[in-house]
Amino acid sequence: MDVIELQRILNDYLHYLKAERGLSENTVSSYGLDLQQFINYLSERKITDLNDVDKQVIVDYLDCLMNKGKANASIIRCVTSLRKFFQSMKQDEKIQDDPMISIETPKGEKHLPEVLSTEEVEMLLNAPDTSQTLGIRNRAILELMYATGLRVSEVVNLKLEDLHLDVGIIQTMGKGRKERIVPIGDEAIVWINNYLNDARPELCKSKRSPFLFVNFHGERLTRQGIWKNLKNEVKKAGITKNVTPHTVRHSFATHILENGADLRIVQELLGHSDISTTQIYTHISKKRLSKIYDESHPHA
Structure with a gap:
């Protein structure tokens, strides 16, 4: 598996979300943005096989996002995107172990939405x-x-x-x-x-x-x-x-x-x-x- 193969897997997954799961373009676009950034992160660290992604890789990536000042809501969304992606990869037998199983979703800050009188x-x-x-x-x-x-x-x-x-x-x-x-x-x-x-x-x-x-x-x-x-x-x-x-x-x-x-x-x-x-x-x-x-x- 190489970088090109990783990109193909991601593209196939996004097509599956849209064509078979019927998710909206906006939802698929959000997943795509999160997962593309993760694939880029893997490429920078010379990780070209999804089987080499373990819990520590995920933790390091989330730490990287926090150090870049990413909002808590963005990190929560990213964890959700990664969780669904790796679940799908495990079901399709593209990976042996799901690295997201022991990753907890960060607690979100509760903000009541603005309401007009x-x-x-x-x-x-x-x-x-x-x-x-x-x-x-x-x-x-x-x-x-x-x-x-x-x-x-x-x-x-x-x-x-x-x-x-x-x-x-x-x-x-x-x-x-x-x-x-x-x-x-x-x-x-x-x-x-x-x-x-x-x-x-x-x-x-x-x-x-x-x-x-x-x-x-x-x-x-x-x-x-x-x-x-x-x-x-x-x-x-x-x-x-x-x-x-x-x-x-x-x-x-x-x-x-x-x-x-x-x-x-x-x-x-x-x-x-x-x-x-x-x-x-x-x-x-x-x-x-x-x-x-x-x-x-x-x-x-």
């Missing part, structure tokens, strides 16, 4: 200039994201055929290519219809796109495009928090929990395969409740 959400939704074509589109995107809690990747991949506005639902393809049905509120339906009737034809002109949201050239809007537009609208709204598309998703989940939604329902709406992922929103709600109590109660 209902007042801040209203400020954000009202920020786009809806007298302009792009303003109508941006308002429709924001209304949709807050009404459904969709991930940004799900928003950009929505197609016209996924809309069932007459019955108040949309279809979306989430992580692991799992399809789910999500209800959508009246306000979001109004703005999507405004976009479909008044803005989208102006943006598409003579082009035909199957995707719901398009850019100024009539082509599918990208994740980066949504991030950039969101930052602009946040600035216009005068919101000082660091707001990302995921912040809107967090806000959606927190607000419906605070208004009495069942945790299992929220799990279904967000497309979480494990309810423990959804439970973080209960911590946010309790934190906000404590803050409101402290600010409101005379003897707090």
Whole structure:
């Protein structure tokens, strides 16, 4: 086995993740980045056979990442990438022993995600200039994201055929290519219809796109495009928090929990395969409740 063979094994593994496991391009790209850096590390140390990778090699590599100042979250993700990679190599009998068996995943620092208040959400939704074509589109995107809690990747991949506005639902393809049905509120339906009737034809002109949201050239809007537009609208709204598309998703989940939604329902709406992922929103709600109590109660 040499460096070229190592690279081929990595490429085959990433193809397997995408083609057979059905993982998203973003997930495969994250695994690829972590594993490519590890392969480069092995090459620098003249290790060209995966059977020569033992626990000490892994520990030395993780120490190297820490010494380079890598964030704890990045190292945790790297350990996960290596663990899955070597499990696959062992199953395919490309290695005799799995070096990750006795490697523990570092403890992650728990940070509650940023959440907008209902007042801040209203400020954000009202920020786009809806007298302009792009303003109508941006308002429709924001209304949709807050009404459904969709991930940004799900928003950009929505197609016209996924809309069932007459019955108040949309279809979306989430992580692991799992399809789910999500209800959508009246306000979001109004703005999507405004976009479909008044803005989208102006943006598409003579082009035909199957995707719901398009850019100024009539082509599918990208994740980066949504991030950039969101930052602009946040600035216009005068919101000082660091707001990302995921912040809107967090806000959606927190607000419906605070208004009495069942945790299992929220799990279904967000497309979480494990309810423990959804439970973080209960911590946010309790934190906000404590803050409101402290600010409101005379003897707090």
